[in-house]
Amino acid sequence: MKTRLAALAGFVAALLFAGTALAVKPSEMLADPKLEARARLLSEELRCMVCQNQSIDESDAELAGDLRVLLRERLLAGDSDEQVMAYIVSRYGEFVLLKPQFNLRNALLWGTPVLLLLGGGAFVVLQARSRRRQEPAGLTKDEQAALDAILNKDA
Amino acid sequence: MVETGHFALILAFALSLVQSLVPLYGAYKGDTRLMAVGGPVTVTGFALIALSFAALTMAYVQSDFSVANVWENSHSLQPLIYKFTGTWGNHEGSMLLWVLILSFFGALVAAFGSNLPATLRANVLAVQGWIGTAFLLFILITSNPFARLVPAPIEGKDLNPILQDIGLAVHPPLLYLGYVGFSVCFSFAVAALIEGRIDAAWARWVRPWTLAAWVFLTGGIAMGSYWAYYELGWGGFWFWDPVENASFMPWLAGTALLHSAIVMEKRSALKIWTLLLAILTFSLSLLGTFLVRSGVLTSVHSFASDPSRGVFILCILTLFIGGSLALFAFRASQLAAGGIFHPISREGALVLNNLFLTTATATVLIGTLYPLVVEALFGDKISVGEPFFNLTFGPLMIPLLVVVPFGPLLAWKRGDVFAVAQRLMFAFGAALLAVLVTYLFIDGASVFAALGAGLSAWLVLGALTDLALKAGIGNVAPRMALRRFVGLPRSVFGTAIAHLGLGLTLLGIVGVLSFEKEAILVMKPGQVVEISDYRLRFDGLTPVRGPNFTEDQGHFSLLGINGQPSDVIMSSKRFYPVRQMPTTEAGIKTMWLSQLYISLGDEAGDGSVVVRVWWKPLVTLIWGGSLVMMLGGFVSLLDRRLRVGAPARRKSAAKPAAVTP
Numbered sequence: 047m048k049t050r051l052a053a054l055a056g057f058v059a060a061l062l063f064a065g066t067a068l069a070v071k072p073s074e075m076l077a078d079p080k081l082e083a084r085a086r087l088l089s090e091e092l093r094c095m096v097c098q099n100q101s102i103d104e105s106d107a108e109l110a111g112d113l114r115v116l117l118r119e120r121l122l123a124g125d126s127d128e129q130v131m132a133y134i135v136s137r138y139g140e141f142v143l144l145k146p147q148f149n150l151r152n153a154l155l156w157g158t159p160v161l162l163l164l165g166g167g168a169f170v171v172l173q174a175r176s177r178r179r180q181e182p183a184g185l186t187k188d189e190q191a192a193l194d195a196i197l198n199k200d201a
Numbered sequence: 202m203v204e205t206g207h208f209a210l211i212l213a214f215a216l217s218l219v220q221s222l223v224p225l226y227g228a229y230k231g232d233t234r235l236m237a238v239g240g241p242v243t244v245t246g247f248a249l250i251a252l253s254f255a256a257l258t259m260a261y262v263q264s265d266f267s268v269a270n271v272w273e274n275s276h277s278l279q280p281l282i283y284k285f286t287g288t289w290g291n292h293e294g295s296m297l298l299w300v301l302i303l304s305f306f307g308a309l310v311a312a313f314g315s316n317l318p319a320t321l322r323a324n325v326l327a328v329q330g331w332i333g334t335a336f337l338l339f340i341l342i343t344s345n346p347f348a349r350l351v352p353a354p355i356e357g358k359d360l361n362p363i364l365q366d367i368g369l370a371v372h373p374p375l376l377y378l379g380y381v382g383f384s385v386c387f388s389f390a391v392a393a394l395i396e397g398r399i400d401a402a403w404a405r406w407v408r409p410w411t412l413a414a415w416v417f418l419t420g421g422i423a424m425g426s427y428w429a430y431y432e433l434g435w436g437g438f439w440f441w442d443p444v445e446n447a448s449f450m451p452w453l454a455g456t457a458l459l460h461s462a463i464v465m466e467k468r469s470a471l472k473i474w475t476l477l478l479a480i481l482t483f484s485l486s487l488l489g490t491f492l493v494r495s496g497v498l499t500s501v502h503s504f505a506s507d508p509s510r511g512v513f514i515l516c517i518l519t520l521f522i523g524g525s526l527a528l529f530a531f532r533a534s535q536l537a538a539g540g541i542f543h544p545i546s547r548e549g550a551l552v553l554n555n556l557f558l559t560t561a562t563a564t565v566l567i568g569t570l571y572p573l574v575v576e577a578l579f580g581d582k583i584s585v586g587e588p589f590f591n592l593t594f595g596p597l598m599i600p601l602l603v604v605v606p607f608g609p610l611l612a613w614k615r616g617d618v619f620a621v622a623q624r625l626m627f628a629f630g631a632a633l634l635a636v637l638v639t640y641l642f643i644d645g646a647s648v649f650a651a652l653g654a655g656l657s658a659w660l661v662l663g664a665l666t667d668l669a670l671k672a673g674i675g676n677v678a679p680r681m682a683l684r685r686f687v688g689l690p691r692s693v694f695g696t697a698i699a700h701l702g703l704g705l706t707l708l709g710i711v712g713v714l715s716f717e718k719e720a721i722l723v724m725k726p727g728q729v730v731e732i733s734d735y736r737l738r739f740d741g742l743t744p745v746r747g748p749n750f751t752e753d754q755g756h757f758s759l760l761g762i763n764g765q766p767s768d769v770i771m772s773s774k775r776f777y778p779v780r781q782m783p784t785t786e787a788g789i790k791t792m793w794l795s796q797l798y799i800s801l802g803d804e805a806g807d808g809s810v811v812v813r814v815w816w817k818p819l820v821t822l823i824w825g826g827s828l829v830m831m832l833g834g835f836v837s838l839l840d841r842r843l844r845v846g847a848p849a850r851r852k853s854a855a856k857p858a859a860v861t862p
Contacts, residue, residue: 069435069721069802069813070721071721071802071803071811072721072722072723072811075721090587090588091586091588093584093586099440099441099442099443099584099586100440101586101587104435104437139582140581140582140583141582141583141584142584143583143584144584144585144586144587144588144589145586145588145589145592146571146583146584146585146589151575151579151581152571152575152583154567154571155567155568155571155585155589156593158563158564158567159560159561159563159564159567159593159594159597162559162560162563162564163556163557163560163597166556166559166560167556170552170556171544174544
């Protein structure tokens, strides 16, 4: 039962484990407020591996706690933000990144919004132009002749 | 009673087969008697499903543990309200609620569709019947809520404690009314494709259904968001969780539909696009049902998941989405294109709205499904979370929100953007002032926060400007303006109120994201923490026994200037022994539009406890704004042109006009 709940975790992890912990714990926090602020920002971009879609900053799972501690250890060791992230990805895989990397495999993911907006916009513009061209520019010769005939009848 | 419910459900399935075929055949043959079968069959089907639902509810209320579903999701000690709402707090029951609402909408079309052309009505009911058939079959085959247990257990396994909340009474029914409400638009679209005919009157008939579904979906999402906010104990209001996205996508597409249908109704343009949106919106609802129910994604919503169910819903999904899109591809070219308009016009603005909203929908869609795709294709596991959506969805919304006030003020067909800009000068000036005031006078305001506040002001004042201009305030005598104001069409009010609500929601989001304050600390009884301008004292924990749980209540006092307690806040941790699950009950104190939010963590032996306190400025506006949006939709529903049988009259008037050379 317990393992099944852990698998279910996700959205509810906070609740399932609420009795044992609560996200970032005061004991984990760094004394240096600047470093701690960096740690918080970074941990918002790291996923809790056993949760559905929760960052380690929000999660109460033990594993998330381990990652928070690891992250802070790297920061204390003087790593830059990029170095910390690279280190964690090298140990835990790309799955931990809540923001997927910019690479070829993810091109469709990052590209869709842009392509769709540009493509859709181009389509709308082209459609409007072709429509306007279809708009009758004026009367045809025959119509003009007929109109003249009617107008000149009384004259 | 339970068997009666099961039997009623089987009967309803049989009737839905009749509903699927007979009116369709009647419409094809032009046989009025066969077409007329649709109405009574639909209404009877609804009555049977309602009976079936009532039977399940009875079993829950009476704690009849001989029913497997009740045994798994209820407990005799549960408060009555949760016994009642537990009916849909599980997979089987929630699917039954789904078809109940589907048949309810079908019955509404049957009852109020007397002004529709007979063939359109017959086809709409038939398409509703197809959906009903598919989902009733799904319930009967894979998710029977009426299965019995022999011998009957003495006691149930309790409802998931997270669901033991008033939210369960409101959130799922509202959400389903929205989700499933779009089925009517879908049925209208498919019926129009079957007939190969679509006109402005069609848009007018579909409009009230779209509006109603949108109002409910807005409420359902907002309610779900607030529920998660206070129940999950970490104070977030939106998590970009796949399941949230599943409900958000139909909302975005539905919002686009709502706007494009206006163009179609007023100007007879964008017909094919509106039709496609109607199909896509409900397709996204179906996709949402699949994502949540199949177990592809695990979350609090995917109760017990079972692969056979997933496959079944995937089949339904493929059949309906594939079928309707194929029909669309096949027929769309035959539909006459509509009127023409200049890019700078109200139509143009609404096209822009649709462009951004559909792109946003697609962004949410790809963000939700991409991890599944990558895992299937490459075997890699990746995550797409909040940072992705902040970088994509966010920038897409900004231009859209900037243009919102222009839309209602632009003229149809050919508008003058400079004239409109001139009329919006006041709103623009005030928004600029809001940016400056926020940036200069509020501590810790970032540029983002200031611009966000300005954008909110722009939306709110833009909506008010729209109303003021249309009433002629400042141009005509005050009494005349008042009379014109009162006489404005309800849909004009609806638009302005909904846009104003949007501005309020945005202001709430900006407020929380930019000015939230947080304190995480270990507190001993008597200790005081300062957050924002408030001083909060922890008074200690007391154990309390509830009906089916035990809890530790943490008591906090809000201290006034003189150090005396001016108010008390209680935040607790509960434990539900049957499921062995803890929950947090956040302590929330609402102060005007803002809230103080307290949740409890670990206890130490000496009576001290980990406490997380947040000051959440303007947070209530997030949901308050949604309520205002709902009100806007509701007011729009009251519009005169939706109440009177205007389309029928107009059509008969149009005929002789068409004959005259």
